[in-house]
Amino acid sequence: MAAESPERSDEVLTSVNGGVGVLTLNRPQAINSLNLTMVTAMTAALTAWEQDPAVHTVLLTGAGERGLCAGGDVVALYHSAKVGGADARRFWYDEYLLNAAISWFPKPYVSMMDGIVMGGGVGVGAHANTRVVTDTTKMAMPEVGIGFIPDVGGTYLLSRAPGRLGLHAALTGAPFSGADAIALGFADHFVPHAALSDFTDVLLADGLDAALAGYSDEPPPSPLADQRDWIDACYAGDSVAEIVADLTMNGTPEAAAAAKLINTRSPIALSVTLESVRRAAHLDTLEEVLIQEYRVSCAAVRSHDFVEGIRAQLVDKDRNPRWSPADLAQVDIADVDRYFASAEPDLTF
Numbered sequence: 001m002a003a004e005s006p007e008r009s010d011e012v013l014t015s016v017n018g019g020v021g022v023l024t025l026n027r028p029q030a031i032n033s034l035n036l037t038m039v040t041a042m043t044a045a046l047t048a049w050e051q052d053p054a055v056h057t058v059l060l061t062g063a064g065e066r067g068l069c070a071g072g073d074v075v076a077l078y079h080s081a082k083v084g085g086a087d088a089r090r091f092w093y094d095e096y097l098l099n100a101a102i103s104w105f106p107k108p109y110v111s112m113m114d115g116i117v118m119g120g121g122v123g124v125g126a127h128a129n130t131r132v133v134t135d136t137t138k139m140a141m142p143e144v145g146i147g148f149i150p151d152v153g154g155t156y157l158l159s160r161a162p163g164r165l166g167l168h169a170a171l172t173g174a175p176f177s178g179a180d181a182i183a184l185g186f187a188d189h190f191v192p193h194a195a196l197s198d199f200t201d202v203l204l205a206d207g208l209d210a211a212l213a214g215y216s217d218e219p220p221p222s223p224l225a226d227q228r229d230w231i232d233a234c235y236a237g238d239s240v241a242e243i244v245a246d247l248t249m250n251g252t253p254e255a256a257a258a259a260k261l262i263n264t265r266s267p268i269a270l271s272v273t274l275e276s277v278r279r280a281a282h283l284d285t286l287e288e289v290l291i292q293e294y295r296v297s298c299a300a301v302r303s304h305d306f307v308e309g310i311r312a313q314l315v316d317k318d319r320n321p322r323w324s325p326a327d328l329a330q331v332d333i334a335d336v337d338r339y340f341a342s343a344e345p346d347l348t349f
Contacts, residue, residue, distance in 0.1 A: 012041035028064025067116025085301035123152025133178030142173035147305030164235035183222035190219035294347035
């Protein structure tokens with residue numbers, strides 16, 4: 001029988017089964033979107049299991065059929081932003097510490113990134129040392145669509161993707177497949193969705209190596225990797241406006257679709273995202289990137305577009321955000337630079 005760990009909440013279920021500590025994100029009605037309670041519970045469980053000789057492996061899963069985690073609870077962040085942002089800053093502070101702790105975890109940490117895995121879901125899944133995706137994986141860093149900027153260590157991964165695939169994912173915010181996730185460096189192993197239950201059973205009974213040997217498969221070709229020629233060429237511009245122009249002139253339907261999608265996103269968020277990914281490429285560690293992201297997030301919570309983007313997409317749901325500035329030509333370089341100013345207090349490890 002599985003033994004319960006002492007750390008348990010309604011929204012993160014924890015148990016130990018056959019030496020495997022199982023973390024289940026348990027807000028299926030919200031596709032397991034993360035809040036501070038969940039971050040705290042995950043941190044406590046990982047801290048306990050790191051020192052527990054009876055736990056040799058950690059398995060992260062999500063309740064329900066829709067996916068591991070759709071991101072952070074951005075409606076709660078919206079309400080926080082409207083009253084000064086203190087709760088949002090606390091959430092990000094603790095969440096980013098958790099992202100780093102996952103990357104350091106000394107035992108096998110298996111993230112089952114099935115179904116929807118976006119934003120904060122990438123943060124708790126894609127920094128694991130054993131990252132599993134499936135044929136139903138729908139991964140994204142979609143923050144620019146709500147006037148926000150990729151975070152949770154996302155810019156670390158995006159900046160290290162082959163060629164300019166990471167910039168394409170960041171500036172469009174479009175979802176990509178499990179095969180794409182492996183090609184971009186967000187995942188390691190491909191297991192067919194239909195085999196996940198058997199994979200888990202073998203993991204619990206016989207360990208990680210046996211589960212991977214029995215059920216890990218060669219991923220299908222990555223659609224994004226197959227489009228590197230036009231992506232690498234079009235995302236070389238110095239500014240988002242240049243990138244959009246190059247996409248528009250490229251002549252392929254995929255490039256035209258990318259330009260059309262980028263043009264619906266927040267101009268300031270796009271500009272800060274481009275700068276964030278490019279700066280992250282010159283930072284040596286995930287921790288340094290998380291510090292940069294924390295500064296950017298703290299600036300974003302004070303911005304017009306963060307509140308407006310969430311309002312339009314998730315509160316009023318009119319899907320008609322009124323961005324300020326309204327277009328890329330009006331974005332001021334000084335406004336972009338201000339997003340990178342030190343936070344008070346700064347994130348520390």
